[in-house]
Amino acid sequence: MKSLLIYGKFFSLTILLSLGLLPLNVHAKGKITATEQISQQMTNSVAAEIAKWQQSQEIKKISKKISLHIPSSTAKLKTCSTALQIEAAKGLPFGRIQRKISCISEGWSLYVRAKVALSAYIPVANKTLVRDEIVTSENLQWKMLPLTASDQDIITDDKHILGQAVARKIRKNKPIRASNLNAPELVSIGDEVIIEAASSTFYAHMTGIAMDAGKQGDAIRVRNSSSGRIITAYPIAKGRVETRF
Structure with a gap:
């Protein structure tokens, strides 16, 4: 009777696996692959870069989408027994970016590319403003706008815009750059x-x-x-x- 019970448990486990009701790597006791490890830690690293940039720019609200391109060769790599080393960020944390990822314990490294789509809630002109106009609160509104890698000098806080004079034309509903403004x-x-x-x-x-x-x-x-x-x-x-x- 005891052997029948053991057989019954084995049979039940086989059925559950075949139906996809249990993870296929159940035998691995929760271990993840190198590809999954790279995906998780790279995504977390980029998200942390974005959060730091958001804080430095005093932006109240953003939305982001991080899409990774991980080389297929990672399927042959051994999972790193320690946290991966990801190179320090250079430039803006959105647009098309690339990071070098290394595993000291297993002796491998590779480059991973990512496409980061980012939108930010920023002040914009509600009409076209021309040279020498003074920017007032009546001229501004807040919008969620997608940003690109060229948006390095945009102004994200209206306190740096209000009362300033327009040096170069500011277009309606476009990011306002530092080069658009002068002290009045x-x-x-x-x-x-x-x-x-x-x-x-x-x-x-x-x-x-x-x-x-x-x-x-x-x-x-x-x-x-x-x-x-x-x-x-x-x-x-x-x-x-x-x-x-």
């Missing part, structure tokens, strides 16, 4: 300005005429309207400059 001109040649002079012990202000145009922090010449003296001052707001001691 606060003072133009011939403007009447308020000159402010201050220290820890006193404050004074007077009027003057700007002899140069300037953005915030630029050194410009200003003629004091009272004394006629020409001084160096620095724009701090529209129509206001300060002297520095």
Whole structure:
């Protein structure tokens, strides 16, 4: 009776395997192949690179799809007994990328390519903006846009866009690049300005005429309207400059 029971268990296991109800590698006690190991660790590594990039860019929301191209020769490799070594990332973690993967314990290494499709929730212009326009909150909206490897200098936080002047045309619903913007001109040649002079012990202000145009922090010449003296001052707001001691 005992031998019949053992035979019955063996027969049941055979049936389950033939029906696909148990994994074929059940005899391997959970071991994975080198190909599966490469796939898992490469995917995790790229996902970590993306998360780090997202944090550095202060992006609130992204979506990603990672597609690996693993050489067929990996089927002949032995599973690595330790964590795989994956080379440090270079450039952006999306688009078409390649990483060198090595297994020290088994003495093999290879290159794995990946295609990473990434979309990010970023600020874009809701209309075309032309040169010298000042970007306001009314000009912006947020959209989930697909990014490419050429999107290296895009601006992903509106605090770096608002109040800036357009240097190069910004197209509607397109990523805004750092090269699209300039600090706005606060003072133009011939403007009447308020000159402010201050220290820890006193404050004074007077009027003057700007002899140069300037953005915030630029050194410009200003003629004091009272004394006629020409001084160096620095724009701090529209129509206001300060002297520095």
